[in-house]
Amino acid sequence: MALTNNKLPIFVLWVVVAVAADAKIADFDEYLQKKAAESYEQSLNAFNPNPEDLTDDFNQLVGKTLASENNGTRRNLINEDGCKATNPIDRCWRCDVNWAKNRKKLAECAAGFGYKTTGGKDGRYYIVTDPSDDNVEEPRPGTLRHAVIQKRPLWIVFAHSMVITLRQELILTSNKTIDGRGVLVHIANGAGITLQFVQNVIIHNIWIHNIVPASGGMIRDAADHCGLRTQSDGDALTVFSSNNVWIDHVSLSKATDGLIDVIEGSTAVTISNCKFNHHNDVMLLGAHEESSKDAIMQVTVAFNRFGIGLIQRMPRVRWGFVHVVNNDYSHWELYAIGGSAHPTIISQGNRFRASNYRYTKEVTKRDYAEESEWKNWQWRSEGDLFTNGAYFRESGPPLKHAKSPLTGENLIKFRPGTFVGRLTRTAGALRCRPGRYC
Numbered sequence: 258m259a260l261t262n263n264k265l266p267i268f269v270l271w272v273v274v275a276v277a278a279d280a281k282i283a284d285f286d287e288y289l290q291k292k293a294a295e296s297y298e299q300s301l302n303a304f305n306p307n308p309e310d311l312t313d314d315f316n317q318l319v320g321k322t323l324a325s326e327n328n329g330t331r332r333n334l335i336n337e338d339g340c341k342a343t344n345p346i347d348r349c350w351r352c353d354v355n356w357a358k359n360r361k362k363l364a365e366c367a368a369g370f371g372y373k374t375t376g377g378k379d380g381r382y383y384i385v386t387d388p389s390d391d392n393v394e395e396p397r398p399g400t401l402r403h404a405v406i407q408k409r410p411l412w413i414v415f416a417h418s419m420v421i422t423l424r425q426e427l428i429l430t431s432n433k434t435i436d437g438r439g440v441l442v443h444i445a446n447g448a449g450i451t452l453q454f455v456q457n458v459i460i461h462n463i464w465i466h467n468i469v470p471a472s473g474g475m476i477r478d479a480a481d482h483c484g485l486r487t488q489s490d491g492d493a494l495t496v497f498s499s500n501n502v503w504i505d506h507v508s509l510s511k512a513t514d515g516l517i518d519v520i521e522g523s524t525a526v527t528i529s530n531c532k533f534n535h536h537n538d539v540m541l542l543g544a545h546e547e548s549s550k551d552a553i554m555q556v557t558v559a560f561n562r563f564g565i566g567l568i569q570r571m572p573r574v575r576w577g578f579v580h581v582v583n584n585d586y587s588h589w590e591l592y593a594i595g596g597s598a599h600p601t602i603i604s605q606g607n608r609f610r611a612s613n614y615r616y617t618k619e620v621t622k623r624d625y626a627e628e629s630e631w632k633n634w635q636w637r638s639e640g641d642l643f644t645n646g647a648y649f650r651e652s653g654p655p656l657k658h659a660k661s662p663l664t665g666e667n668l669i670k671f672r673p674g675t676f677v678g679r680l681t682r683t684a685g686a687l688r689c690r691p692g693r694y695c
């Protein structure tokens with residue numbers, strides 16, 4: 258490959274090291290090296306040097322939606338119109354009975370760090386008709402795997418409800434939307450979904466569960482490239498060195514490894530309206546203490562429901578900047594939000610319900626550092642609601658709001674747990690019917 262500036266050689270070195278550790282690539286050929294280098298450049302561009310601006314914008318958006326809800330519009334929306342959407346992301350598209358004809362409206366609805374994600378908006382529809390996954394080297398037309406390896410942008414929908422059991426990791430290319438609205442699509446009992454060195458992907462309205470490791474081998478990861486991969490770990494969804502990713506209304510449970518990993522220099526990611534159940538390591542944002550490239554990681558975790566049977570990592574963060582806003586947490590078995598390697602964690606307007614066990618009341622957990630060190634990490638809680646003894650141990654400098662006039666108002670909006678219940682009521686994959694509000 259042509260090395261045109263002096264950033265690249267260092268980067269390539271890093272990639273080779275990372276490949277050995279995590280990338281599941283057995284043959285890191287020229288095609289993949291080029292993709293990795295391009296993706297990292299794009300991640301650097303997607304990184305926001307002033308993340309507080311964005312968290313404030315996000316809060317303003319939630320505040321506005323709730324204000325209009327409490328002002329007559331709400332009665333209107335819920336009783337007269339029948340649209341149950343309560344948070345700004347949902348309100349962007351769910352109050353349209355013709356959502357099935359206007360599917361690409363969704364591409365305008367991302368908020369938080371992944372707000373630029375438009376997925377396959379500029380492409381044609383691809384209709385998946387065949388749930389099988391027999392041939393991962395030459396995927397059959399009509400299968401999900403055939404759809405996701407195409408080089409052009411695509412908006413992928415499903416002809417009917419189906420259970421797709423992936424024989425190997427499903428490796429997506431850039432500029433794709435997987436849109437499971439209107440049908441019930443389960444990715445289950447096989448391998449998970451991998452986004453590696455890609456940009457601009459929406460994953461929406463599917464169920465992903467019972468994900469197990471797959472053996473690896475030759476897997477087609479683009480129409481013009483097939484590569485040798487090592488065994489996968491059994492993660493439900495992996496975002497690896499990728500950017501502009503939006504995961505919305507996905508129900509996730511039971512995987513051998515994590516439910517969602519965002520790792521190795523990924524950024525501009527929003528995880529919203531998802532439902533998580535029955536799992537140990539829920540969400541890993543940054544995989545290694547020494548992966549300093551995760552300093553550019555910026556992730557919004559909003560309106561999700563962390564339900565029963567979860568143990569830890571909701572999320573667990575290294576290095577980056579994570580905005581955890583208006584999520585509903587109940588009964589974590591070890592801790593809810595944790596991290597190491599000095600990440601910034603801004604927790605706002607969440608509802609934290611501790612379990613009855615007296616030793617797991619603390620929301621937070623810091624690893625591999627003495628208090629003398631972690632006291633400088635910025636972990637801040639604002640407007641969170643704590644019940645059953647839950648508490649958040651704050652550290653680091655207080656939040657500075659770039660747009661301070663909005664802060665007070667937003668704090669009031671976030672305060673009561675009743676709001677979080679309402680904001681997250683329909684988290685997870687939805688059962689939408691064409692011609693009705695979703």
Ligand SMILES: *[C@@H]1O[C@H](CO)[C@@H](O)[C@H](O)[C@H]1NC(C)=O
Pocket residue numbers: 324325328
């Ligand atoms: C309520 O609605 C009125 C007019 O419809 C508007 O002027 C006012 O600002 C709204 N209040 C809030 C809190 O949004």
Ligand SMILES: *[C@@H]1O[C@H](CO)[C@@H](O)[C@H](O)[C@H]1NC(C)=O
Pocket residue numbers: 379408410431432457
């Ligand atoms: C994705 O779409 C954008 C905008 O159309 C384009 O610039 C980019 O090259 C596409 N990426 C790939 C890998 O095709």
